[in-house]
Amino acid sequence: MSDETFAAMRQSIIDGASSKSAELARQAIVLDIDPIHAIEQGYVPGVNHVGEQFARRQMFFPDLVMAGEAMKAALNVLEPELERRGEKRQMLGTVVLGTVKGDIHEIGKSLVSIMLTAAGFKVYDLGVDVPYDKFATRAKEVKADIVGMSSLLTTTMQGQRKVIEALDRDGLRPQVKVMVGGAPVTRQWAHDIGADAYGANAVEAVAVAKSLMELRTVTDVGAAL
């Protein structure tokens, strides 16, 4: 029974079927399937499949986004059940994410948010036009491992440096790693402003975030990316 359910869960993610993934999550609760098993053995394999197919150019951004939405729908059902049972899912890390002040571009940042969530990170998406200090405040509140910033404009790129300064002022560095992205942002820029990592796109951002969680020093991270 569980194997069939897990296969259906995996398929619901691949199909990007949010209503189906949520329905299967509710069924899992009725069937007393451990929510952690449902997530790890049912839904996560679907996310992994979509990610692999995307990397092979066999699936596309809409597949990726809709898979992420389907994952979110399932988690919205299963997380309260986890809490009720007093269980906790092992997350890969906690990420505070946003587009910096003065910039209202959302697509890239939202893709990164979806992909990180689907990959197993706890993501606090602060939205767009986010004041510099708010990154640090929220990172402190949620004990973030990573702060991620997006800028699409050459002018708002400067804001990424100011966010890092705010993190410094609040004594959050170096334990909070910083990753940056956005169309005009480059690896060199990330280095220049003292960020730990740069992600060229949403898929790379997941790999970068995983590296940041594994590596402990700025130098190590820089060498690895």
Added chain:
Amino acid sequence: MKPRLQLLDKATISRIREEALQLLQIHGVKVRAPEVIDALASVGVTASDGVARIPERVVEHALETVPGEFYLYDRAGNRAVHYGGDIVHFDPGSSCLNILDAGAEEPRLAKAADLARLVQLTETLPQFAAQSTAMVCDDAPKEIGDIYRLLVVLWHSQKPVVTGAFSAETLHVMLDLLRAESGSQESLRARPRAVFDVCPSPPLNWGEFGAINLADLARAWVPTELISMPLAGAAAPVTLAGSVVQHAAESLSGIVIHQAAQPGAPIVWGGAPAIFDMRTGTTPMGAVETDMLNVACAEVGKSLGLPTHGYLTGSDSKALDAQAGMESGMAAVIGALAGINMISGAGMLETLACHSLEKLVLDAESIASAQRLARGINAEAKSLAVEMFAESFAKGGFLKLESTRQLFQSEQHLPSTVIDREPLRVPGETLVTRAHARVEELLASYQRPPLDKAAEERMLAVVEPHARAAGLEGWPGLQTRIAGEEDSRVSKLATHN
């Protein structure tokens, strides 16, 4: 007849306009500038939670006051760019961070001196009616990046300029800079030298400084170019027609904001629409669908009797290669046949992230060919061939005819040495080597257009306090001979570099 490319019929254009008006009335546009919301309220736009819902009658009223044409002027006060009708002009692409040197495998960050060279090169190429503030200079502080690049362009060129501000504050310094060059606000208004690009954020969103700049430019009576950028499938409907509707809605909302601030001020129906690559997340500027979007958006603008602009001739290739030539050449032809008044993008590689001087001279050849195509086939002569045959038989060949000698240069575009038409292969020669040689040849021929010393002083005086406050030392990119002699002030300041 002149060849013409048309993608939309009248019925489709009507549907696009109707749906754009529906979007503005039902969904509205988010405007993140309270003062602009207030100004919109005064012309009958209702707003709640920052979303302005614009009734059709307000749009129609704004369209009644927009001029259908206007001119940009060169430094000498001559009309140099005609926005309106089906006249086509080209300018280099704008605002990239990087430059690819000839023969280099990787681009590097662009400096002010690179921008100066690109401006000088553009000045020598007749295919470009206007300059653009083509690069963001790495050696100019970011806070004054927009001001400084305009200074570099004005310093080295007499052509009109397509530019844009990075903030609400710096716009006013840029306007002061233009006034300093023109001599007064009155002369700038009477003979505008520059047009300012202003961008909404897709979908249906005006950021704070974009909305404020739109209104401020109207009040200053400086021409504005709307740059709506629907990204089909990501920040706009995936269908090309749907994206054109969004472009129309964003552009109409921009016109309403603009005309509410100053009825009658000049504005261009422009844009940089593109598709969204579903595999890479990039916005391919060399895609044929991106070309089609630009043409279709311009057609909607033309149906409203407005001046038009498009973003074509950039390439997604990372090098000066066959892909770059194919994408940019095709776009130049498409844009020219569509009758778009200003076509931006030449010289650019890597999806508008990088400029290449060598690509600029190659694109100039594509543009010249496209312009030749757009002129069409001249069949106005009384005899198309019979008279020439008679004369040829009498004289022993067509090459001996005076008509051949007289007409071949208007019948045939003669490309520069960038284009290889030699009968024999030259060992070691490639497109890149030919283009690079052409760049160096043109730069060697460049002479800085005369600029009144008093105007130079005024321009430096406008920029200097902002430059020093931002920590800039010297005047990067301005070290150049002025009418055969070195300018002492620039030379002195340049020694810091």
